[in-house]
Amino acid sequence: MQKIIILLCAVLCITRAYAQDNFKITVKDKGNNSPLQGVTILVKGTGIIAKTTENGTASLNNIPAGKQTLIIRNVGYEEQLITLNFPLKQTVPLEILLAASEDELEEVIVSSTRTSRSIQNTPTRVETIELEEIDEKSNMRPANVSMILHESTGISVQQTSATSANASIRIQGLDGRYTQLLKDGYASFGNFASGLSILEIPPLDLSQVEIIKGPSSTLYGAGAIAGVVNFISRTPKEKAEFNFIVNQSNVGQTNIGGFGMQRNKKFGYSLLALANFQKAYDVDDDDFTELPKTKDFTIHPKLFFYPNERTTLVIGNAFTKSDRTGGDIFVVNSNADANHRYFETNNSIRNTSTLDFSYKTNEKDLLKLKTSFNYFKRGIAIPDYRFDGINYNAYTDISYLKNIENQSLIFGANLVYDDFQEQNRAVSLAKNFTTKTAGVYAQQTWDITQKFKLESGMRIDFVNYFNANYSKNEAFILPRISALYKFNDKWSSRIGGGLGYKTPTLFTEQTETFQYQNLLPLNQVKAERSYGGTADVNYKTNIGEDWMISLNQMFFYTRISNSTILLQDAVGNFHFENTSLPVQSKGFETNAKIIFKEYFKLFAGYTFTSAKADYLPVIQNIRLLPQNKLNLALLYEKERNFKMGLEGYFTDRQYLYNNQQTNPFWEFGFMAEKVFGKVSVFVNAENFTDTRQSRYKSVVNGSHLNPTFDDIWTHTEGRTFNAGIKLKL
Template sequence: MKNNIIILIFVVLTTITKAQNDFNTKVLDSKSNEALVGATVILKGTNNTEVTDLNGLAKVKNIPNGEQTILITSLGYEDMKLILRFPIQTKKYLPILLYSNKEKDEIIIESTRVNRRSSDIPTKTEVLTKIDEMSSIESSKIAQLITQCTGTQVQITAAGINGAMIKTQGLNGRYTKILKDGFPLYGGLSGNLDILQIPPLDLRKIEYIKGPSSTFYGEGSISGIINLISKKATIDETLLQIDFSTIGAKNFNAFISRRLGKWGFTNLASMKIHNQYDADKDGFSDIAQVSKFNFNPKLFYHPNKRTDLYLGANISKENRIGGDMDVIRYNNSIGKYYSETQESNRFATQLYINHKLSDRRTISLKNSFSNFYRYIKINENILEPFSNTFSGNQYNNFTELNLNINNKTQNINIGLNTLSNSFKEKEYMSNSLRNQAHKTVGLYVNHLWDVSSKFALESGLRAEKVDASTLNKENKESSFVLPNLSALYKITREVSVRFRGGMGYKIPTIFNEESEPYGYKNIQAINLDDLVAEESYGTNIDFQYQSSFFSDNVSLLLNQMFFYNIIDNPITLDESNINNLIYHQVNDSLFSKGYESQVKLTIGKFSCFLGYTYTDSYFENREVKTRLKLTPKHSIKGNLLFVSEDKWRIGWNYDYKSSQSLKHAIKTEDLFTTGIIVERTIANFVIFLNAQNLTNVKQSNMGSLLTNGSPQFTEIWSPLAGRFFNGGLKIKL
């Protein structure tokens, strides 16, 4: 009996011993790769704890078989949770990288293709994140979202259908390039509708690069780029949003994301219905009647750890009608009759393939095709001779091959791309066709070098050959060499200075904001014999201070940027004869210079932002200066935000613009608008209410919107709708 008990105890002890395991780890700083001393390694649910030594090493003993959770914590770093099944195969130390709390809000920049943190690259890039939350402001278009950045301004280009474009650093909209995931899908024929047609709910972030950006993105990137970066199928997510406004808007949005093994997909379906709205009761719409639909599916595939790809599409359809309220409602009117109708369709595809050749080399391929159709009909009078019809298709085909070589201190991007862009107009009676096309082949190289821990240098060079043609000119070849240089110097851990300079160009086209009020009536085709490319030279320099004051709940950012841009041979529209409107180059140069000041402060649950922009933009012709229209010299924007996670989000925003110049040397009044947003989260539901333009600023308060009996040629420099409210519901599943 005694022997049996001894044998039983021996078997039990042997079994227990075999069921115990060790976990060996080495804890490192993710950025410096240095060992972290004093990090805590815990077997969850027990008191089994070890602390890393001077080499960052720790061994946790007596871990039972089966699935166990290991927690690793260190002061000033994000916690790490590992779920492992014991026994594990290796007895070697498992390296663990912990990320600093100061890095958790750092943004990885994608527009420059180096995929580094914003604080570590010489090219200054501003980033707007948390798009899901900000979509409460306007869920059907990005127009209001992209003005959250200083130095940007949305300008309405046509009162009838409320066309609009984005101005950067005081320069007209055609000089800012809008991208979707790095693809050039927008601009040209659609340029004055893009920011009104792109819904934000499938966006992960928006990146702004101000100043010349032609090394990566070529033609048209003169005053900067705005890159709209989509969500990826990394998590399962369903988001529904509906909202309504007191001025007749109804928006319905649904976004879904799913990951199924190696496959994944995302999709956004968005619908907007906006009734016509007459804010000043003059019988003409201040906000056009709009019906719009967007459908953005994307399919992802990850066959292995080295390769990933996706195939996406953008499909949209929109109808707009503005003008005489009776014509919109009843298709009939007595007296006024002016109306403007627009229809547009977009179909675009994107293909992206990324393959990791080695730990240091990655090759990627991009291809996109887009077809944008637009139809415009303007009835200036009940009589048919006073109507105008214009329509056509814009085709765009883009392909890019990129090789990225990356190591600890250097990154090299080498790329080749082709872009084919053509516009074909539909022929109507008495109208001459204004077909135009250009084909571009570009080769670029960009080199980022971390010279030291304090100094980084980025240099780039692009060479492009452009073949442009119209019906009157079969082929006109042009070549451009576009250098770019950026530098970052970190004076201290908190203080840094950046410098950036480069060149750019823009091929002349009729698709500019000056053409929009005319509906392209009597706009003559571009004469390639008389007009040359607009060429630019620009530079930015900024100084930044950023500190958390050794606290996880406080952060302060101060930034002071100065900019200077010159565009030689700027094209302008000669409106002296409205029956023969011609683009010409009578000015020597267009100048835009000034500075931007920013303050961002976060204390606990409160954050505030204050931005000031001074802009001096003018044409110069033989030392005679003419101020650029609709560009305020002084602009202030800011907000105050309170956020209690998963409970409340309450914000106040404001915007001030100084006087602007109009035609005939007319000066406008200063403008001040303000608004409030309140959100309440209850489980998976978010209820929100916005009060916009509480100061009830609208242009009709300061004069009639009618010019010769209609709003067609009235310059818009102020909000049109006045005070309004919108509210809605988000459901997160």
């Protein structure tokens, strides 16, 4: 009997000791009270760690007696610290509510899919460039967004002029005309404006950039074959914000700009103003500019009205004036003589007026009306030749978002009018062209389960395009489907595809290089059509309390039929024709992000692109397109204190239009920024190893009076150093 009593006492003691050592916790989302899986819980200074299961619970064992601090962490949520005195009597698990991080909420909400869902729950694959990175790239090039896009995986900025530095962008190896550029959902940057578009979008007022790669015509109509880039502006908050920047570079560029915004209950405003000045810059002393003499100015006021909690009205007007002169540096600097007379000028005026009306019919449903009118005037001049034109663009879109249980439904219609008129040219020779489009669309986003989400849509566009030579009417039925599957809290996958089209245009990268000289008006050219898709796998995990790793592997494919190709006749005139031979682009992108203790961040991106045009003789590779590109960036940052970064980019060989191949090359950059309260000082060294095309071969050929220029395939200006001051109030 004595032995039994001793045994029972031992069991009771062991059980009591286990109860003291074993601690249970349940973690939930503070917003919706749902359990959170994969939350990391650490006992500070002990090495004890646990993660929550699918029902949000976790157990921690062998916690030492005395006061202990528990650290609860999860990506996208504010960290929470709790101090408890162990051993602790516990009848039910301790419940912890984590609040979502405000920074993370801003980071993951996307609007380009029209549903304004979080990126984690959007079946369509959307890449976002967040405010932090935009701010960093703005230090490097405050004048425009070219640096933001140039350093993104799968996107390249293609310079189209040797002396004036005009540029276009490519996604997945396809020409710039296949990418739709948007500002807050408005398409004001295509066709005649394409060579200057990314040079006239300042980054100072942006909150994020959203990129959809692959066919997106179901959402945005013509021109979204390769993808969509949507530049999202900041919206005013109750607390006023004022940002100012002054920047100076060694290549003679000066930038002065400011952005301010504020709102109250009924009224708000934002205002962007930016002036850029660039001196003529000749780095290789060949008497021709690598950077043109430039003066441009942008002002963009917006007024926000909030008549009640359900209604928002936004009225905006963006005005940009730009004057760019490149060529012989003697001419640019007003020292022309008999031996120096070559120049290239680009003078443009852009004015875009927008109206955006939103009305919440209830807490979840939204009626939206967007309308804009864009005026773009551009003049191009070289010796003995001038090209002037005006492009008018009007856009109206009305949509209704209906949210029901587990579904978001969008119904909409839009009208697009695009008209180009060449000035000072006989009607029979003018490159005039008009396009009218009426479209209807519908989209369903369905949360079939917590793990599986499906998005499907359909657009029907009726298009009429014409000039003095011909007129055509075409109808396009554009289905699209995307799916998201979450295997668990670490693994997810997206797959999607659809159809697309592009109406005819004279304004491409090739025609931009010769200023549209000897280019005949379009005649009997039809729209191009496409199909394609993307598929990806995403992995994200935390390792211990210090490491976060994110990996994404994406594959893409696009096929364009009825392609328009540029041909030259026996007398030297250029014209476009359709070909039955397709263009195909396929490849993959690999992206990795590693974060250590939130201070060190390593980004790596690799792109493999195989894009070929079957109509090209002998070598069918798309010109000026590297098959392999590698992006590397290492950043150290102490938030609101100091940051510094080192970047490296590798670009593989490219085929030129003369069928020659370029050299592969590396370029490197360095940046640093120090914050002193409301003032920050930054320095930047872009391409400090001085990679430039003239180191391999002279870009300019022939005499000063009648020069010709090689295709541009890398930097022309060489290394660039700049420094500046930012003030945030």
